[in-house]
Amino acid sequence: MDLKWNEFRAAHKGLKMNEMRALWKDYKAGTYTEDDFPKADVDDHGRDLEAIAEVEAETAQEEVQESGEVKRDEKEQAFLNNIGRKESFGSRYSRLH
Secondary structure, three states, X not given: OOOOHHHHHHHOOOOOHHHHHHHHHHHHHOOOOHHHOOOOOOOOOOOOHHHHHHHXXXXXXXXXXXXXXXXXXXXXXXXXXXXXXXXXXXXXXXXXX
């Protein structure tokens, strides 16, 4: 089974990040298998919201790095999202004045 980073990280909860990254590289290289994974302690049943948020943020950052995409500035993205949308006279007037 080919795990994604989130799944791999969940299986290695409690390890230091540098240790986890080293194991991840070994896993991707095929020298570290799921049989070698530590046994999961599932007391929180995956409900550690702080850890989930941290994983999601790191995953998003790594996906951007892997894809080579650059996240746009929020104002720039909002402007681009509105291109081609019809604007009422009232909203155009209030935006300009």
